[in-house]
Amino acid sequence: MNKFNAKMIAYTAITLSAALIIGVIESLLPPVIPALPFLRLGLSNIVLIFALVALGAAPAFTIAFLKSVLVPLLVGNPIMIAYSLPAALLSLGATALLVYTRKFGLPTVSTVASLVHNMVQLCVASLMTGTALVFGYAPYLIFTGTLTGLAVGFAAYLILRFFPKKLLEN
Amino acid sequence: MPYRLRKYKSTIALLAIAAFFVCLLSGCTAQKENVFFNTDFSLEIEGSGALSRSKKIESMLEELENTLSASIAASEISRINDAEVGVPVSVGKDFVYLYTASMILHESFPSYNPFIFPMVELWNFDPEGFTLSPSGIPSSQEIQDLLGLCNKDSFSFNEQASTITKLRTGAKLDFGAIAKGYAADKAAEIADNTKYVVNIGGTIRTNKKIEVAIVSPRNNGYAASFVLDNGAVATSGDYERFYLYQDTRYHHIIGADGYPAGIGETETVVSATVVGPEAAMCDALSTLVFIEGETTKDFIEALGYSALILTETTYKTIGDVRFELLEPREAA
Amino acid sequence: MNSSNQEKRPKLFSYYRQSKPFLRADILLLAVLLTAAVLAAVFSYTGKPLGERAEIYIGGELVGTYDLNQNKEIVYEIGITVHIHDGEIAVTESDCPDQLCVHMGAISKTGDRIICAPNKFVVVIRGENNDYGAITGRRQS
Numbered sequence: 001m002n003k004f005n006a007k008m009i010a011y012t013a014i015t016l017s018a019a020l021i022i023g024v025i026e027s028l029l030p031p032v033i034p035a036l037p038f039l040r041l042g043l044s045n046i047v048l049i050f051a052l053v054a055l056g057a058a059p060a061f062t063i064a065f066l067k068s069v070l071v072p073l074l075v076g077n078p079i080m081i082a083y084s085l086p087a088a089l090l091s092l093g094a095t096a097l098l099v100y101t102r103k104f105g106l107p108t109v110s111t112v113a114s115l116v117h118n119m120v121q122l123c124v125a126s127l128m129t130g131t132a133l134v135f136g137y138a139p140y141l142i143f144t145g146t147l148t149g150l151a152v153g154f155a156a157y158l159i160l161r162f163f164p165k166k167l168l169e170n
Numbered sequence: 171m172p173y174r175l176r177k178y179k180s181t182i183a184l185l186a187i188a189a190f191f192v193c194l195l196s197g198c199t200a201q202k203e204n205v206f207f208n209t210d211f212s213l214e215i216e217g218s219g220a221l222s223r224s225k226k227i228e229s230m231l232e233e234l235e236n237t238l239s240a241s242i243a244a245s246e247i248s249r250i251n252d253a254e255v256g257v258p259v260s261v262g263k264d265f266v267y268l269y270t271a272s273m274i275l276h277e278s279f280p281s282y283n284p285f286i287f288p289m290v291e292l293w294n295f296d297p298e299g300f301t302l303s304p305s306g307i308p309s310s311q312e313i314q315d316l317l318g319l320c321n322k323d324s325f326s327f328n329e330q331a332s333t334i335t336k337l338r339t340g341a342k343l344d345f346g347a348i349a350k351g352y353a354a355d356k357a358a359e360i361a362d363n364t365k366y367v368v369n370i371g372g373t374i375r376t377n378k379k380i381e382v383a384i385v386s387p388r389n390n391g392y393a394a395s396f397v398l399d400n401g402a403v404a405t406s407g408d409y410e411r412f413y414l415y416q417d418t419r420y421h422h423i424i425g426a427d428g429y430p431a432g433i434g435e436t437e438t439v440v441s442a443t444v445v446g447p448e449a450a451m452c453d454a455l456s457t458l459v460f461i462e463g464e465t466t467k468d469f470i471e472a473l474g475y476s477a478l479i480l481t482e483t484t485y486k487t488i489g490d491v492r493f494e495l496l497e498p499r500e501a502a
Numbered sequence: 503m504n505s506s507n508q509e510k511r512p513k514l515f516s517y518y519r520q521s522k523p524f525l526r527a528d529i530l531l532l533a534v535l536l537t538a539a540v541l542a543a544v545f546s547y548t549g550k551p552l553g554e555r556a557e558i559y560i561g562g563e564l565v566g567t568y569d570l571n572q573n574k575e576i577v578y579e580i581g582i583t584v585h586i587h588d589g590e591i592a593v594t595e596s597d598c599p600d601q602l603c604v605h606m607g608a609i610s611k612t613g614d615r616i617i618c619a620p621n622k623f624v625v626v627i628r629g630e631n632n633d634y635g636a637i638t639g640r641r642q643s
Contacts, residue, residue: 030200030221054515102517103527111535134567142539157523160515168515203626204562208619209640212626228562297619300600302643372638380635387639395634405639412642443638 011168012051012059019047019063023071027080042117042148044071045110048092049099049156053106054168057096064088083124091117106160110153114145200224206231207239207350208297209371213357217364227357227368234356237264238349240287240342241297250325250334251287251342258333266332268345268352275454276322278469281426282458285320287344292316293430295411295422307415313428316340320428351375351404351453358449373404375449384478385409386497387440393480394443396493402449406460407441408432423460431461437481437502439463445491446475464488464502554612554629556591558584561622570610570627580621591625593618605643613637 022044044067052060068088072080091113098109118141125134200220202213211231215224239245243252250259261269272284290296292308324341327334334343345352354375357368367376374382379399383392387409408421408430418433425431432438442459444452452475459466459477467488470477476489484502487493558566560580568574574586581597590608593616603618612629 053518056514099514099518102514103525104531105522105524105528106518107523108525108528108531112531115535139539139542142542146535146539154523157518160518163519165516165519202562203557203559203564203624205617205619205622205624210615210617210624212615297600302601302605367636369636372640374636374638376636378635381633382636382638383634385637385639385641392634392637393639398636403638407639410640410642441639 011055015051016063016066019044019067023067024074027075042114045113045152046156050159064092083121087117087120090120106157107150107153111146111149114149118145206235212369215361215364215366220364223360227360230356231353234353253336255336255339258335260333279458281461284343286424287342288316288319289424289428302413304413304415317428347457348450348454351449354449373449373453375402384443393497394493394495396491401447402452403445404452404456405443406456425461439479441480443478444475554627557626557628559624582623
């Protein structure tokens with residue numbers, strides 16, 4: 001576990017605010033599937049992957065938790081927490097597992113995370129609407145999830161690649 | 171790899187990612203289902219700003235309903251209908267447009283009558299008073315007594331001041347025959363250059379090319395279909411709101427004599443569909459064609475609209491639109 | 503400063519900074535994902551089609567999506583009961599004055615609607631075999 005020194009707290013806070021901004025912007029965009037308005041693309045995965053790799057697991061999960069609770073509150077949609085919280089935590093869990101193996105590139109890791117994100121949200125949607133019908137959207141979500149996952153992962157890779165190393169060194 | 175090129179490459183990669191998301195989101199769509207004007211409202215919209223436009227359309231409809239609904243006590247229509255004789259009531263832009271448009275039609279065809287509302291209420295076809303099993307129908311005396319109220323001399327409209335004044339006690343106004351179409355036109359204005367289909371209780375406006383089915387007036391399926399390419403359509407039928415009393419069918423479109431239009435006649439119009447550029451016009455004309463039948467042919471054609479008139483056994487088309495009949499009916 | 507953490511953190515950081523975007527094991531994982539995606543797509547096409555389903559809206563908000571091939575009764579707090587049975591859906595009880603929604607009976611075809619205007623309640627059937635883009639004319643019952 002990382003010790004939460006001042007610098008780490010500052011980095012966590014800055015990264016969290018970036019995640020919040022992305023989350024709010026994402027919630028302004030139209031839903032992927034109009035029938036399931038709370039289902040989101042998961043663009044803030046860029047920030048979560050960055051946090052996990054650059055800051056460590058504890059800050060990353062803290063950011064994931066706070067972001068999933070705060071974004072719905074910020075946009076005035078508390079129901080969204082039911083979708084965002086399990087999806088963010090489980091997809092970050094999958095990301096962490098894959099990242100720590102050091103066998104996979106970030107775009108691939110992010111694709112898996114994105115698919116986990118979408119599938120968890122579908123499960124929540126199915127619980128909320130009381131029907132398994134929503135799984136009919138799964139193939140479509142796998143398709144969009146793969147594309148967004150690859151793009152998000154590549155973006156995270158580029159950010160890490162060109163992030164000034166000095167900033168993270170003591 | 172030289173540093174510059176590498177830097178350049180990452181910029182391109184980031185731009186490509188940004189472009190990818192823009193592409194993904196520019197094809198955005200929104201779908202709405204709701205109830206306005208006592209009927210179903212549905213909207214399909216795709217293109218830039220689809221979601222915010224769809225929300226704007228819903229709030230516009232809500233506002234319009236709050237202005238025009240006779241069931242909302244604070245609406246302009248309710249304030250006018252509840253007003254005392256001689257008291258001017260100020261009205262907004264929507265009212266002025268609808269009143270002016272209704273009057274133009276009323277002057278050419280008095281049976282298109284925005285002042286018929288007291289008679290609609292007498293027959294219990296207003297949303298408030300409607301019942302599927304009425305205890306009786308109005309007597310001819312009651313109808314005669316009320317008919318004198320149902321014309322333009324019951325109100326005086328001041329266009330400069332945007333006020334309307336009631337001149338006879340009990341007179342009432344209603345834009346039910348045109349409001350849905352006007353609302354659809356306003357929705358189309360907000361949807362602007364996106365691709366949309368707006369449907370308010372069967373009054374449709376779209377800028378797409380879609381196949382539209384016309385509900386069968388007597389059976390469960392469809393009576394006809396046609397291709398609607400960037401325009402509007404509305405249908406008035408005796409099956410849309412009616413009740414049976416002593417085995418006679420009484421419907422909600424009241425004619426000039428104060429009785430449901432065409433009642434007791436053989437081969438009377440049961441459904442009138444009007445197709446053309448504007449939904450408000452289609453909506454109003456469909457009521458007019460329902461009441462007046464094919465005598466409106468020249469008028470409709472001169473305006474550049476088309477129509478399909480159905481009786482129980484025959485059909486008649488007006489204008490250029492090609493309707494495909496889906497039920498056996500003979501050309502009239 | 504905890505030195506072991508200090509060592510581990512930049513290690514992961516510099517590892518992903520220096521690695522290529524795609525590693526060898528990615529091929530394996532992506533292949534698995536691709537297979538899963540193809541299987542899911544094949545399943546969804548060859549398996550039972552999505553079929554007709556009923557969407558229920560109250561005041562413009564989607565409150566439920568239901569498969570029509572089940573027997574189910576759903577009671578809404580606003581005073582409406584709907585019944586799904588043999589591929590059809592009907593409003594069986596409503597506290598509205600005109601009862602038009604109850605009189606509408608059961609609907610089953612894509613694009614069909616039942617509305618209860620006083621309750622701002624809409625049932626609409628959605629499906630893949632949509633013959634028409636829109637319907638004009640509204641049957642009372």
